[in-house]
Amino acid sequence: MSNEQQVIDESLKKDYAYGFVTDIESETLPPGLNDDVIRTISAIKEEPEWLLEWRLKAYRHWLKMEEPKWAKVVYPEIDYQAISYFSAPKKKELASLDEVDPELLATYTKLGIPLEEQKMLSGVAVDAVFDSVSVATTFKEELKKAGVIFGSFSEAVKNYPELIKKYLGSVVPYTDNYYAALNSAVFTDGSFVYIPKGVKCPMELSTYFRINEANTGQFERTLIIAEEGSHVSYLEGCTAPQRDENQLHAAVVELVAHKDATIKYSTVQNWYPGHPETGAGGIYNFVTKRGICLEENSHISWTQVETGSAVTWKYPSCILKGDNSVGEFYSVAVTNNHQQADTGTKMIHLGKNTKSTIISKGISAGQGQQTYRGEVKIMKGAENARNFSQCDSILIGEKCGAHTFPYIDVRNPTAQMEHEATTSNIGEDQLFYCNQRGISSEDAVSMIVNGFCKDVFKELPMEFAVEATKLMEVSLEGSIG
Amino acid sequence: MLDIKNLHAGVDGKEILKGLNLSIKPGEMHAIMGRNGSGKSTLANVITGREDYTVSKGDILFAGDSILDWSPEARSLAGIFMSFQYPVVIPGVNNTYFLKAALNAKRKHAGKKGLDAAGFLKLIKEKLIEVSMDPKYLQRAVNDGFSGGEKKRNEILQMLTLEPTLAILDETDSGLDIDALKIVADGVNRYRNADRSFLVITHYQRLLKYIEPDFVHVLIDGQIVKSGGKELALELEEKGYNWLES
Secondary structure: OOHHHHHHHHHHHOOOOOOOOOOOOEEEOOOOOOHHHHHHHHHHOOOOHHHHHHHHHHHHHHHOOOOOOOOOOOOOOOOHHHOEOOEEEOOOOOOOHHHOOHHHHHHHHHOOOOHHHHHHHHOOEEEEEEOOEEEEEOOHHHHHHHOOEEEEHHHHHHHOHHHHHHHOOOOOOOOOOHHHHHHHHHOOEOEEEEEOOOOEOOOOEEEEEEOOOOOEOEOEEEEEEEOOOOEEEEEEEEEOOOOOOOEEEOOEEEEEEOOOOEEEEEEEEEOOOOOOOOOOOOEEEEEEEEEEEOOOOOEEEEEEEEOOOOEEEEOOEEEEOOOOOEEEEEEEEEEOOOOEEEEEEEEEEOOOOOEEEEEEEEEEEOOOEEEEEEEEEEOOOOOOOEEEEEEEEEEEOOOOEEEEEEEEEEOOOOOEEEEEEEEEEOOHHHHHHHHHOOOOHHHHHHHHHHHHHHHHHOOOOHHHHHHHHHHHHHHOOOOOO | OEEEEEEEEEEOOEEEEEEEEEEEOOOOEEEEEOOOOOOHHHHHHHHHOOOOEEEEEEEEEEOOEEOOOOOHHHHHHHOEEEEOOOOOOEEEEEHHHHHHHHHHHHHHHOOOOOOOHHHHHHHHHHHHHHOOOOOHHHHOEEOOOOOHHHHHHHHHHHHHHHOOOEEEEEOOOOOOOHHHHHHHHHHHHHHOOOOOEEEEEEOOOHHHHHOOOOEEEEEEOOEEEEEEOOHHHHHHHHHOOHHHOO
């Protein structure tokens, strides 16, 4: 057996380090989806009538839609009637961390992300989303002083209905796609961020999503609005407990950047990828993320480190409407064992002198299958638009696969497009070369993978870069020492 | 230092080395010469423990211990170094990082503390001068976009940094122009001392003009058929290998 194969086989044996279930009493709706379920969710959330109507319209639209089958992923048919669409820890509306269920806090401690410590050490405000309901929000006061609104989506519906009404579905309409329609009908909670004109958000905003209830689909809704000249960096990170049944996650994230505004959205995702040998029980992550650079000189940047989930279907995108606006997509995706990912981005250039950059790094190990699917569209009015795309894949072992589907649609002759793509593998040659210099195979793989991901990792906020490396280690452990 | 006893070894079930004997003492420089396919590179790969090569008979002793069961990294840490015939490109990993990881693995093995970035940089700058390499190479990815000569100099730089007791130079002269050849040879010559041994594998006598071996061995069909002093290399240059074939 080759050295390389051994390393891979060892990585196959590692269990999911974050697989545990927190025992908190939950309020859960019985499985099934119909008008009544949606009415119940809306009632529990004490939502205004217009929002209920919007949900119902989305639901009716969803009923007419077909689940998309074009992605290069394979999974058993999902029974949408077998999913429970609402689950909430019983304690709600907590004023401070002291009131948070100690079990929940212990969960975060296990994950290495204690709220208190984060609060004190890193200056990161944490809005802890735990099974659909926000249970703790810190740093609110400081943000309030700056005029920044950061909290749960449900609260925002109550406190800032006019903002929600104006922007909800404005970037991702409920008609957009199957999962976005489903999310619009049944979303339970999420985060809401509003940065007023000219404000540079004083801290990085962070939310930890965590799926904790068996058979409860997670339908998060996130909306970030950056007014003229404002600046915000938002961090999203996830880990989930081990499960036997597949869990569906269909979130929607909408970003709106006004004139001269910048939104930087970073994700580190490490949901349960399924049983290492069979692939059973992993999360299905079917997410719609899109931002619009609404006015001139606006800037949206997506950075993602995707190490988890059994099946990923995710294309964070930018609509570059304002002149001189900039869209960026930096991605590292890991598929190990039986993981499958079909991920990429869309850059839609509408405004003049718009610029987009795509850096995608895919790592496949075990029997992982990974697809980069990206679209760059230069519309007629987008004079002097520029795009640079670089899609690199690295293969570890012989049973995995990497696929690249770049779509380019240029309707304006002044566009400048650059596309680079490479596929390489961590070959026995490289490992032997490192071994001959006294470096173990594990350290060699780690070094090579980190070198490969460098261009993306450097885009992450400092404290997140550390976490990214840590989460990468969990998913490639054995092959990433 | 190195004792190879009746070594039979091969790759993919094919026997390439057929009873090779070789003994290298501390401070000695040995050259192995032979045609393509005679087993020269197989010998280098077997000594360094490359996975695909299997030893069916015989033994390799390093400083008195049989190393046949040792992993490639264990052999490296014990002091065996190979300058590769084709140095491997590692995209994305910068040369400094790679060298530092290698050096610190070795230091840790020896029970010493790893060098920090500043300490390492000081050390490496001195070594760079010895092989006339521009410090900018440190910032480049390992062997990525290096010319043939740069790759070989980089190998010698690694040797000087890791300070092995046995250095195997596998076809180090191939792909070198005369200036680079001199630089590499100077680096090797300066590194020679009473405790360090060398095994130089080469086609031609070219490199041996600059690095004078104590012993020259001729490898034909997996066996050493003739050994002699440095004058043997000149004889080979003149007569070729045919006269040695039975």
